[in-house]
Each structure stands twice: as C-alpha cells, then as structure tokens.
Amino acid sequence: MKYFAVSALSLALLAACGPKPETAQTSPESAVETPAAPVAKLQYAPTKQGDVVDSYFETQVADPYRWLEDDRSAETGEWVKAQNKVTFDYLAQISYREQIKQRLTELWNYEKIGTPSKEGAYNYFSKNDGLQNQSVIYRQKEGAEPEVFLDPNTFSADGTTSLADLQFTEDGSLAAYAISEGGSDWRKIRIINAETKEQLETELVDVKFSGIAWKGNEGFFYSSYDKPEGSELSAKTDQHKLYYHKLGTAQKDDQVLFGATEAEKHRYVGAQVTDDGKYLVVTAANATSGNKLFIKDLTKADSTFITLDAEGSSDYQLVTSVGDKLYFETNFKAPNNRLIMIDATKPSQDQWVDIIPESKNVLSVSKGAGALFANYMVDAVSKVQQYDLDGKLVRDIQLPGVGSVGGFNGKTKDEVLYYSFTNYSTPGTSYSYNPKTGESAVYFKPAVKFNSDDYESKQVFYTSKDGTKVPMIITHKKGLQLDGTNPTMLYGYGGFNVSLTPRFSVSNLVWMEMGGIYAVPNLRGGGEYGKEWHNAGIQLKKQNVFDDFIAAGEYLIANKYTSNNKLAISGGSNGGLLVGAVMTQRPDLMKVALPAVGVLDMLRYHTFTAGAGWAYDYGTAEQSKEMFEYLKGYSPVHNVKAGVAYPATMVTTGDHDDRVVPAHSFKFAAELQAKAGGNNPQLIRIETNAGHGAGTPVSKTIEQAADAFGFTLFNMGVTALPAAK
Structure with a gap:
C-alpha cells in the first residue's frame, strides 16, 4: 500500500509537500467594500542588524540578518514571538476573520475516503470524518465491518505528528510505517505485525528522504543521511546512504549498501524492489533532476550492482517487472518521457526496448x-x-x-x-x-455542500515577454462580470519539473463562492510540456518564469478580470521564490503578496539542509561570476529597495521547516520591514511546531487559510462580508 510513498528524489523536490496558500475573495456583489482608509505605518518588532559581509568574486555583499539563521538561539526564538505578536494583533482587527474561519470549517467538514489497496486478507483505505487533524487508516475483510488499523491522531496530543509512509510485505503479514513530527523531513520508522498491530521492535530513527522497500519478510531498504552537526533542522545534509535493516537486529548494525564512500557520494539515493523480489533497483542523484540507475540481483548472495546509466542526466522510475524484464519510465532521449523495457540479463543501452514511445504530450x-x-x-x-x-x-x-x-x-x-x-x-x-x-x-x-454547476473554468493562452505562449486556467462563478473589479488570486510555481494540474480545494471554493477568481498559469520551469519546458526556466533562464507570471497578471488586468488593486499573488516553496521575485520586480502589479515557505536568499540557499540539490534549477553563487550576478539580480532578500511601496505582504513559514529553512522568510520579512515605503503592512506569520506543509493538521490548515483570506480581503478594502444566504 502506498499511503504517502514517493521516491527519495521526489521527496527532495521543493514542491512535493510545499503548502499552497489559497485565499478567499469577495466580489462587489457579495461584500461591503469601501476605499481603504489611510492608516499609519505599523510599528514592527525591532530586528537588529549585524555586520556580516560575504565576498563573491570580489563583490562585497552584506548579510545583516545572518543571526536569524540560528534556529536554536533564544534570541531568534524571541524574535519569532515578537513578530507573531505584531502579526496576530494586526489580524485580530479584521472583523470577519472568524466568519471566514467558520465557513471554511463548515465546508471542510465532509467525509473523505481514499481508494482501497489489497494487502493480504484485507482492503486498506484512508478515511477522514471531516475535521480530523489526520486521516485514519482502516482495513476491512470481505463482508466484514471496517476497523481502525492506524490512527495518526493518537500519535500526538496536538495532531502535529503525521503518517508519512506505510508499506506492507508482499503477503501483507508485516508493515512498516514512517511518522513525521512537527512537519519535519526527519522520520521514524515503526515495524508492526499487520494482523495484531503489535510493534515488533524498537523504531528506527533519523531517517530522511526515504521510501520503505521490503525484501520478502526478512527486512527492508531505506535511505538517510548521517545526523548533521549543529541544528538538525538547518544544517547541511549532503551524503545520502542506502541501508538494509534486517528484522530483529539493532539499527546501528544496519548494512550500508550504497553511498558509504566519498567516491559514491550522492545527495539523494532511493530504492525499489521488483514485485517478485528478485531485483533491487537503486537511483542515485546529486540534484533534483536526473539520476544514475543501478540494479542488483537479490537472489544471489554475492551479486554486485549492475550499472544501467552512470551519467545521471536523465530520470528513471521503475514501473513494473516480469522476471528479468524491468519497465522504466524515463526521459532518456525523450524529453516528454517514454516507457522502456530493460532485460536485466542484457542490460546494455543498445538492448533497451521502447514499450510506449515518446509522443508530443508528457507521459x-x-x-x-x-x-x-x-x-x-x-x-x-x-x-x-x-x-x-x-x-x-x-x-x-x-x-x-x-x-x-x-x-x-x-x-x-x-x-x-x-x-x-x-x-x-x-x-x-x-x-x-x-x-x-x-x-x-x-x-x-x-x-461537499456546494453545487459545482455554479462554477466554470476556462483555459486561455497568453503571451509572455519573449513571445512564448503560456496556458492559464481561470476559474470563477458563472455569470461573473468582467469589469475589472473582481478580487483575483494568481497562484504559481514554475520550477523543478512540477506540473500544476486542476485540483479541487475547499479553500478555493470559499473564495469562489464569494465571487473571487482563481487563476493558475503553467509557467516555464514546470513540467507541463516536458523537459524542454522545465529547462526553459532554470539557472540563467529563471527570469522567464517571473516574466511568465507577470504576463499572467497583466493578462488578467487587460482583459478586465481584475485590476492592480484587486490582484493578489501567492505561491509556496519555489512558488514562494516566485512571489518574492515578482513583488520586488513589479510591486505596482498587485495589491497583496503571499509568499509561503519560500526560497528567498538565493546566495545561501544551498548551504542549508538538502538545498545543494536544487542547483540544477537555480545554480549557485559560487558557480561562476555570471551565475552569482544573475542570482543576486533577482534574489528577493537582496532586492528589497528602500522607500519602495511594496504590496501588502504576509510571509508565512513554519519553525520546523527543514526543507526550506525559515531563515529565508525571516530575512525577507526583516528587509521589508526595514526598507518598505508607504503604509502597506509587511508581516510574517510563523507557525510553531510545523514544517514545510506535509502532514499539517486540518485545524492549523483552516486557521492559516482564514488568516490569509482575511489579510487579503482587508487590504483590498473589504470592510465586511455579506450575511449568509
């Protein structure tokens, strides 16, 4: 059963679990709106400035807020408390904030059931009664009543410990599951008897970016890093290793199968076992794009790894197998992907066979x-x-x-x-x-208590700065008047080969039922049109992504969907970078900006946790003088200018985010508060005991959405929401 199982490489992607701040808007027909009254500039909690200066290619770059990178210091902790007080005091003045939260809660409260997976004698499935912080895993025998198998709501009192993975042996008799505490990417793995649910041995600890791949009923493969020196939430993790855990033995005795030497150093190592248990498939990568590919015959005690691709510039994912025939999805010589079959007894690349060839659409x-x-x-x-x-x-x-x-x-x-x-x-x-x-x-x-027939989506193709056609899906209530007055949320990502495809969310529903517009462009840097579309938005071409997003906003304004004073932009993780870059380049384009868990310090992102693996998309400041200057030219932290009237901004992050460390958001907020002109608020909302987004309790998710909605509406001049119809 793959409850939340993805490859180690996928886990390393910024988007995999990046939160999507979705905001609700109201239209003139459904809200009381007045021009925003002049307000005094907020008094922010003071942020001291240090004297740290770095040198890049003989260029001196000041980093006055370097001290905020220390997530373990009492001083940083006090700063977080002081910033949150300012933010929540500001949010408290929004009279309809609680009303939005109540509507979110009402609509969120519906039963959600996942599709079943047959494991042994049971069908297993996830279920959430409506407002449970975490979904519960149930199981059911044919003709019997369902019973609770695992209830993550019992893992912690506040619901912040989540189920991150659940894998069964082929016969369904044993299971191993991973938990995440406070949203951290560091996991613990517990092994249980699937029939009795009894834990069989001491849990494994300090596991990161890992799947669970069983080898029969004997044990399983998993991946992790050595625990870093310093903060486990921010210190660099650079050498991923593949381990084998034999049941009944101590974790300290687990065998390292791959990545133990400097010669084999990789940042992301993942493993899969073929359905029949014959082959171990290992992927190894130094970046979030491209991986080397190896196989090992598990039926032979003395077998060694066979290299299928040592270059590592293409992506491979095992799909299935039949004996020695291994089926892989890959973009090797196929930018839009193809399915190939590799015979393990004849593994040379000239023997690979196309099963589903590449086509014009991504596969x-x-x-x-x-x-x-x-x-x-x-x-x-x-x-x-x-x-x-x-x-x-x-x-x-x-x-x-x-x-x-x-x-x-x-x-x-x-x-x-x-x-x-x-x-x-x-x-x-x-x-x-x-x-x-x-x-x-x-x-x-x-x-869900709404009528989907009341809403419509339209796909448009607009022109970006360099003439590239970019698709965008615009969704809203039917009958909406395109008169330039509609509050509009423009959401984007644009990176890491991640594709934004249409998906329902309660938050978007709340927004649209009040007359708001939700627009999602498929920016370059994503994967919507394959590897070439991805590569058109990386490194020295990253500005294409920002230009695509800016052009989307300009399209919405030019076609009377909205206006500058009714446009908000949002994005999380790499999308947080997108928002940070666009709001500093074009502060006049939007009224509100919501950068969430963003990569915002482009000169130092690679020095934290697994950030060095993002260099395929970003490049690094040490790479070359040209790359340094390019990064510095759009890095949000380094492009806040004194006296510029930036849009009303609420930066959001989690204090346990060890994917994109909160120091990015801390520094950006500090720069905005110190330099921004005008009276638009420059706030930061820091969720405690929370990470990058995955496993966030429903209660926290609702609160975060209500705060984002309220902040956005308030700064668009909405003074009251309409009475419920």
Whole structure:
C-alpha cells in the first residue's frame, strides 16, 4: 500500500509537500467594500542588524540578518514571538476573520475516503470524518465491518505528528510505517505485525528522504543521511546512504549498501524492489533532476550492482517487472518521457526496448492487473490510455470530465483498479475500473455542500515577454462580470519539473463562492510540456518564469478580470521564490503578496539542509561570476529597495521547516520591514511546531487559510462580508 510513498528524489523536490496558500475573495456583489482608509505605518518588532559581509568574486555583499539563521538561539526564538505578536494583533482587527474561519470549517467538514489497496486478507483505505487533524487508516475483510488499523491522531496530543509512509510485505503479514513530527523531513520508522498491530521492535530513527522497500519478510531498504552537526533542522545534509535493516537486529548494525564512500557520494539515493523480489533497483542523484540507475540481483548472495546509466542526466522510475524484464519510465532521449523495457540479463543501452514511445504530450505510467496505463498531460489536463505489457494499445479510457486523474495502480493479481478525478470545481471523486471491460463506476463521491454547476473554468493562452505562449486556467462563478473589479488570486510555481494540474480545494471554493477568481498559469520551469519546458526556466533562464507570471497578471488586468488593486499573488516553496521575485520586480502589479515557505536568499540557499540539490534549477553563487550576478539580480532578500511601496505582504513559514529553512522568510520579512515605503503592512506569520506543509493538521490548515483570506480581503478594502444566504 502506498499511503504517502514517493521516491527519495521526489521527496527532495521543493514542491512535493510545499503548502499552497489559497485565499478567499469577495466580489462587489457579495461584500461591503469601501476605499481603504489611510492608516499609519505599523510599528514592527525591532530586528537588529549585524555586520556580516560575504565576498563573491570580489563583490562585497552584506548579510545583516545572518543571526536569524540560528534556529536554536533564544534570541531568534524571541524574535519569532515578537513578530507573531505584531502579526496576530494586526489580524485580530479584521472583523470577519472568524466568519471566514467558520465557513471554511463548515465546508471542510465532509467525509473523505481514499481508494482501497489489497494487502493480504484485507482492503486498506484512508478515511477522514471531516475535521480530523489526520486521516485514519482502516482495513476491512470481505463482508466484514471496517476497523481502525492506524490512527495518526493518537500519535500526538496536538495532531502535529503525521503518517508519512506505510508499506506492507508482499503477503501483507508485516508493515512498516514512517511518522513525521512537527512537519519535519526527519522520520521514524515503526515495524508492526499487520494482523495484531503489535510493534515488533524498537523504531528506527533519523531517517530522511526515504521510501520503505521490503525484501520478502526478512527486512527492508531505506535511505538517510548521517545526523548533521549543529541544528538538525538547518544544517547541511549532503551524503545520502542506502541501508538494509534486517528484522530483529539493532539499527546501528544496519548494512550500508550504497553511498558509504566519498567516491559514491550522492545527495539523494532511493530504492525499489521488483514485485517478485528478485531485483533491487537503486537511483542515485546529486540534484533534483536526473539520476544514475543501478540494479542488483537479490537472489544471489554475492551479486554486485549492475550499472544501467552512470551519467545521471536523465530520470528513471521503475514501473513494473516480469522476471528479468524491468519497465522504466524515463526521459532518456525523450524529453516528454517514454516507457522502456530493460532485460536485466542484457542490460546494455543498445538492448533497451521502447514499450510506449515518446509522443508530443508528457507521459507518466502506472500499472495494475497486468496492464499499463499511460496518463498523458495535454495542456495540463489528463488523457489516459490502457496498454498491454508489449506496448499494444488496448483502449482510450473514458474519463468523467476535463481535469486531473491519478491512480490505476495495483498488483498484477488485482481484478479491479481505482482512480481519482478532480478539477477546480469537482471534489476528488474515486472510481473503480474493470481493466478487462474498460468500464468505470463511482466508488466514492464526497458530499461537499456546494453545487459545482455554479462554477466554470476556462483555459486561455497568453503571451509572455519573449513571445512564448503560456496556458492559464481561470476559474470563477458563472455569470461573473468582467469589469475589472473582481478580487483575483494568481497562484504559481514554475520550477523543478512540477506540473500544476486542476485540483479541487475547499479553500478555493470559499473564495469562489464569494465571487473571487482563481487563476493558475503553467509557467516555464514546470513540467507541463516536458523537459524542454522545465529547462526553459532554470539557472540563467529563471527570469522567464517571473516574466511568465507577470504576463499572467497583466493578462488578467487587460482583459478586465481584475485590476492592480484587486490582484493578489501567492505561491509556496519555489512558488514562494516566485512571489518574492515578482513583488520586488513589479510591486505596482498587485495589491497583496503571499509568499509561503519560500526560497528567498538565493546566495545561501544551498548551504542549508538538502538545498545543494536544487542547483540544477537555480545554480549557485559560487558557480561562476555570471551565475552569482544573475542570482543576486533577482534574489528577493537582496532586492528589497528602500522607500519602495511594496504590496501588502504576509510571509508565512513554519519553525520546523527543514526543507526550506525559515531563515529565508525571516530575512525577507526583516528587509521589508526595514526598507518598505508607504503604509502597506509587511508581516510574517510563523507557525510553531510545523514544517514545510506535509502532514499539517486540518485545524492549523483552516486557521492559516482564514488568516490569509482575511489579510487579503482587508487590504483590498473589504470592510465586511455579506450575511449568509
């Protein structure tokens, strides 16, 4: 069962778990609005300035807030408290903030059930009654009532410890699951008897960016770093290692199979075991793009690793296997991906066979019931085809509508598979699928208290600064008047080959039901059009991403969806960088900016945790003088200018974020507070006992959204929300 299992490389991506701050807006028809009255500039908590200066290629760069990088210091802790007091005192004056929270809570309170996975004699599935902080794992035998298998809400009193992964042995008798405490990427792994739920041995600790790959019932493979010196939340982690844990032995005796020597140094090492348990597949990478590929025969005690790709410039992901035939999804000589078969007995690259060739649309492949499922991304929406293992097309699968599809995963012996469908106005609905007949049936449809027919989405293609056509999906209530007065949220990411496809969220629903517009452009740097689209927004081409986002805002204004005073921009993680760069380059474009858990200090990002692995997308300040000057030219922390009237800004981060350390946000907020002209607030909201976003309790998620909504509306001049109809 893959409850939350992704590859180590995927975990390293900034987007994997980056939070998506979604804000609610109101229209003139549904809100009381007056021109914003002049307000006095806020009195911020003082932030001392140090005298640290760094030298890059004989250029001196001051870093006055370097002391805020020390997340363990009492002084930083006091600064966090003081900043939060200013922020929450400001938010407290927004009269309708609690009203927004209540509406979010009301709509969030619906049952959510995940698709089942057969493990041994049970079907396992996740379920949330509505407002539970964490979803619960249930199991059910045929004809019996469901029972609780794991309840992450019992892991901690405040709901901040979450279930991060759950993997069963092939026969379903044993399970290993990982937990995340306070949102940290550092995990603990517990091993249990799946039948009795009894914990079998002492939990494994200090595990990071890891999957759990069982080797029969004997043990499993996992990955981690040596615990760093200094702060475990911010210190650099640079050498990933693959371990094998044999059940019944101490963790200190776990064998290192890959990455133990400097010659084999990699930042991200992941492992998978083929369904029949014969082969161990290892990927090793130094960046979040591209990986080396190795296999090892687990049936032979003296076997060594066989290298399939030693270069590491292409991406590989094992999809399935049949004996010695290994099926990989890859962009090797295929920017839009293809599915290949590698015979482990004849592994040279000239023997690799195309099963599903590359096409003009980006491909991702899943498997189940002895079949292959090709999910193509066509202008950011899904099209799915079923193939046999020889690459013969079986059928085009009829989907419920235009949107995003996930699933079609299962074991070879499964007779029924499941998939999910969603878009911006359709809650995630799951379907059962018969791979023999191609018939789908609704498995679970959530009962959200709204009418999806009241909303519409439109895809437009606008022109960026250099003439590139960029798609954007705009969603709002039907009948909305395009008169330039609509509050609009422009959300973006634009990096790490991550694709933004249509997905439903309660937060967006709250926003749209009050008349707001939600717009998502598919910026360069993402993966919507394959590797070439990704590479068009990296390193010395990163400005393309910002230009695409700026052009999206200009399109919305020019076509009367909104105006400068009604436009807000938001994004998280790499999207937080996007917001930070755009608001410092074009502060006149928007009224509100919401950079969340952002990469904001581009000269030092690579010195924290696993940040050095992001250099494929960003480059580093030490790389060359040209790269240093380019990074310094857009780094948000280094481009706040004195006296400039920046938009109303609420920076958000978590004090336990060890993906993008909070020092990025701390420094950016300090610069804004010290230098910004005008009276727009420059605030920072720091969630305590929280990380980069994954596993955030529902209660905290609702509070964060309500605060972002309230802040945005208040600074757009909304003085009161309408009475409920």
